[in-house]
Amino acid sequence: MQDVSGALDLTVFIPKCTGMAVKKKRRSPKFKYQEDKILKEVAAYITATYGSHYALPSGVQALDLIFSSGHGKAHCAACCIKYYARYGRKAGFNRDDLLKAIHYGILLLHLDSAERK
Numbered sequence: 001m002q003d004v005s006g007a008l009d010l011t012v013f014i015p016k017c018t019g020m021a022v023k024k025k026r027r028s029p030k031f032k033y034q035e036d037k038i039l040k041e042v043a044a045y046i047t048a049t050y051g052s053h054y055a056l057p058s059g060v061q062a063l064d065l066i067f068s069s070g071h072g073k074a075h076c077a078a079c080c081i082k083y084y085a086r087y088g089r090k091a092g093f094n095r096d097d098l099l100k101a102i103h104y105g106i107l108l109l110h111l112d113s114a115e116r117k
Helices: 014-018 035-049 062-068 072-086 095-116
Strands: none
Touching (some): 035 095, 062 072, 072 095
């Protein structure tokens, strides 16, 4: 194979010819759509929720009660729908609606992972 400079990439052929393992350098992915920056924004948003009115001093959140009652997955899925549907309708194209929907999606992934263990 050739890279964009026209140089031959021998790391593809050396292992096949010699049976030797060749370590490839891992490059940081170049995100085309700024996903790395958006993920940092999502992480900052979620971190801020732990200091908001949703968290009691005891650390118990309303979500904990919903999760323990067995309604967590349905609740999170419904909230994803709610906030995605609300985007552009309430307070214009409010970025917080997207962040909330993503947060509930992450919580849904958490519940799904816990269920699969």
